[in-house]
Structure formats: structure tokens, C-alpha cells
Amino acid sequence: xxxxASASSPSSASGASGASGTSxxxxxxxxxxxxxxxxxxxxxxxxxxxxxQAQINPSEFSHSFGIRYDKTKSQGSPGVEPKFSAIDDERVxxxxxxxxxxxxxxxxxxxxxxxxQLAQLNKVVYEYIDLRTExxxxxxxxxxxxxxxxxxxxxxxxxxxxxxxxxxRAKVDMAFVGAMSKEEERRVTSRASTSDLxxxxxxKKNDSLGALCEQVYxxxxxxxxxxxxxxxxxxxxxxxxxx
Numbered sequence: 001x002x003x004x005a006s007a008s009s010p011s012s013a014s015g016a017s018g019a020s021g022t023s024x025x026x027x028x029x030x031x032x033x034x035x036x037x038x039x040x041x042x043x044x045x046x047x048x049x050x051x052x053q054a055q056i057n058p059s060e061f062s063h064s065f066g067i068r069y070d071k072t073k074s075q076g077s078p079g080v081e082p083k084f085s086a087i088d089d090e091r092v093x094x095x096x097x098x099x100x101x102x103x104x105x106x107x108x109x110x111x112x113x114x115x116x117q118l119a120q121l122n123k124v125v126y127e128y129i130d131l132r133t134e135x136x137x138x139x140x141x142x143x144x145x146x147x148x149x150x151x152x153x154x155x156x157x158x159x160x161x162x163x164x165x166x167x168x169r170a171k172v173d174m175a176f177v178g179a180m181s182k183e184e185e186r187r188v189t190s191r192a193s194t195s196d197l198x199x200x201x202x203x204k205k206n207d208s209l210g211a212l213c214e215q216v217y218x219x220x221x222x223x224x225x226x227x228x229x230x231x232x233x234x235x236x237x238x239x240x241x242x243x
Contacts, residue, residue: 028052029094030107031142033124038137044148046139052124054096054108054142055117061094063145090178092140092147098170101160114167118156121172124150137179149176205240 031054036049066088098117106112110120125138140147152175159170201212213226 025076029057029143030147031057031094034139035122035136036077036139036148042110042130042137044120046136050136052121053110054109055099055104055110056097057092057142058096061092061142062147063147064091064093066090066206080215090147090149091152091175092145092149092178093173093175095171098172114158114170117215118170118172125174126154138176140176147176148176151175183208203238207238207240209238219238 009018019218032063033052034055037045037047038046046102062209068085068088069082070085098114098121100106100113100117103198111117124136126135128134137148137150140149155173157171157173158167158169159168159171203212209227
């Protein structure tokens with residue numbers, strides 16, 4: 001199961017106009033990619049020296065969430081009720097255009113040619129981090145979108161060239177997958193473990209722990225966890241009346 005939200009910008013170049021006639025700074029409206037690190041405690045530490053700003057904002061982006069369910073069927077079963085398994089990955093997809101024709105103003109502090117812009121983009125989202133030999137963590141920031149993750153795919157399509165073959169314009173499609181920090185993971189795990197799953201049941205004669213778990217939680221396979229929680233050493237022979 002997955003939910004997807006998409007958003008469109010009324011003007012894809014709204015953040016790259018140079019002088020828009022408003023009090024808002026162009027740097028505050030451009031899509032911004034920033035490399036970040038995770039501390040030993042799992043908190044985010046932005047590396048503001050390794051960033052990339054979009055020259056032209058995306059015309060749209062998609063933001064998707066997913067949930068996984070266990071749909072395993074037993075032999076001969078006509079159907080099965082999906083049981084929650086795990087929260088699936090969060091993803092963001094969008095495209096940006098790089099331009100060196102001079103029609104669109106360049107981003108201050110970034111290369112003006114397409115080749116240089118791609119090199120800067122790769123440094124932020126793709127190049128392996130020294131010593132760790134793994135892709136970097138990246139924060140995607142634009143308007144209401146704040147996303148922490150890692151690059152999943154990057155595709156560049158060149159659409160305009162100089163007579164000598166150097167590219168003047170390129171479209172870059174990017175997909176990012178969410179990366180949960182240890183602190184966020186701890187909070188999610190804590191919420192799951194502290195949710196109200198406690199039930200009180202009076203055991204009757206011939207009751208089995210597996211059948212009781214199926215009755216109460218809808219999952220007979222949880223009998224081992226219930227046995228440990230209740231200090232049961234023999235979950236096959238439970239004395240009647242025990243709660």
C-alpha cells in the first residue's frame with residue numbers, strides 16, 4: 001500500500017528570476033540540496049559548505065509513502081486479511097533544468113556551465129564520502145518540502161549544444177529514498193513498543209496460548225512474546241484461572 005502526493009509550481013523559474021520585484025530573496029525560493037551527516041547520537045548535522053541550488057525550480061514533484069502488509073496465504077485458504085508488517089520507504093522524485101545559454105541567470109557561487117553545474121550536483125548527492133565509501137545523506141528543501149534521504153537514481157538528458165558539442169542545457173531527473181536517523185528510529189520504535197497492546201484474559205480449561213493470541217491480537221504467532229512477558233515457562237499447559 002502506498003500513498004503519493006504530487007505538487008506543481010505555477011512558475012518553474014519563479015526562484016531564478018534574479019529580480020522578482022518582491023521583498024523575498026531568490027535564495028529562499030530556489031530548491032536547495034544540502035549534504036548532511038549523522039552524529040553518533042543520530043542527530044542531523046548539515047554541511048552548509050556542500051550545497052546545490054536549482055537554477056530553475058521543478059515544475060512538479062512527487063512525494064510518496066508506503067506501508068507493507070503480510071499477505072501470506074495458508075494452503076487451501078480462499079483469502080487472507082492483510083496484516084501490518086512495516087512502514088515502507090518514503091520517496092521524493094523531481095526534475096530540474098540546468099542552463100548555460102545566458103537566458104536564465106546563474107546561481108551566485110555556482111558554476112555557470114552545464115558541465116560544472118553537474119559536477120557540483122554530483123558532489124552533493126552522488127559522490128562517495130571519504131573513508132565511509134557510501135553515498136551521502138542529502139536534505140531536500142523547497143517551499144513546504146523538507147526531506148532527508150539519499151539519492152536512489154539520477155538521469156541526465158542533454159537537450160541543447162554548442163557547435164563543438166558542449167551541452168548548453170540539460171534536464172536532470174532525480175529520485176531520493178528517505179533515510180531515518182537513529183533518533184527518529186528510536187522514537188518510532190518507542191511509539192510502537194509503548195502502544196496499548198496489553199490485554200487481560202482469564203484462562204479456561206483446555207485453552208492454548210496460541211488460540212488466545214489469535215483471539216486477542218489476531219496473530220497466533222505472538223505466543224512466545226506473550227509467554228515471556230507473563231513469565232510462562234510452559235505455554236502448552238497453562239493453569240486455568242491464570243490471567
